[in-house]
Amino acid sequence: MTKEGAIAGPRVLEHIVDTVLYLEGDRFQSYRLLRSVKNRFGATSEVGVFEMRERGMVEITNPPKLSWLSAWSTLLGQPSQ
Numbered sequence: 001m002t003k004e005g006a007i008a009g010p011r012v013l014e015h016i017v018d019t020v021l022y023l024e025g026d027r028f029q030s031y032r033l034l035r036s037v038k039n040r041f042g043a044t045s046e047v048g049v050f051e052m053r054e055r056g057m058v059e060i061t062n063p064p065k066l067s068w069l070s071a072w073s074t075l076l077g078q079p080s081q
Contacts, residue, residue: 014038025052032057 002008014020018040025032034048049063 031060 002012017038019036020038022035022037023032024035030052032050032052034050036044036046038044049060050057051060
């Protein structure tokens with residue numbers, strides 16, 4: 001809500017929060033990327049990789065082993081290992 005009582009859009013709300021996270025992925029694939037675009041207290045270059053399973057999301061602890069991640073690493077400006 002703005003001072004005038006109007007509903008603010010999502011970009012306006014980004015200015016008042018400490019962190020903005022995006023959960024990206026195709027609904028037909030099991031992998032998701034959690035990406036930070038704003039973090040008042042730390043870096044925004046961190047990306048988390050998760051897999052959707054029957055019981056919920058599970059962190060992928062060694063994402064460089066995923067062949068498709070090398071393309072994402074290039075796009076994000078991070079070297080793949």
